Amino acid sequence: TVEPFKSANLHTQEPPSLQTTVIVTSPNVGPDPTTIICPSCRATVVTRLDYETTTKTHLCAGLLCLFLCWPCAFVPYCSTSCRDANHYCPNCGSFIGTYRK
Ligand SMILES: [Zn+2]
Numbered sequence: 001t002v003e004p005f006k007s008a009n010l011h012t013q014e015p016p017s018l019q020t021t022v023i024v025t026s027p028n029v030g031p032d033p034t035t036i037i038c039p040s041c042r043a044t045v046v047t048r049l050d051y052e053t054t055t056k057t058h059l060c061a062g063l064l065c066l067f068l069c070w071p072c073a074f075v076p077y078c079s080t081s082c083r084d085a086n087h088y089c090p091n092c093g094s095f096i097g098t099y100r101k
Helices: 002-013 055-065
Strands: 035-037 045-048 048-052 084-088 096-100
Touching: none
Parallel strands: none
Antiparallel strands: 035 045, 048 084, 084 096
16 A cells, blocks of 8 residues: 555655744745745745834834934934845745844
């Protein structure tokens, strides 16, 4: 008797996940460009990153103003650390996912 499921399982054992705990929308994307299979065009692509200015960015700037660091208030707008990273497919341009800090 052929047991296709058993033999298939032998080849699909996944290695232990090395991912750290980050809150992301699915599919899993990180703060850096990620190699992923585009859900839209099914191509294996390295995602294009676009950083989104969020409420948190404004909060960071506001806090810096409050603490009299107003010359530094522009920093959150330049830094990527206060902004969400949107991943797009460079092939078809479709939105893939967002990495939230
Ligand atoms: Zn695509």
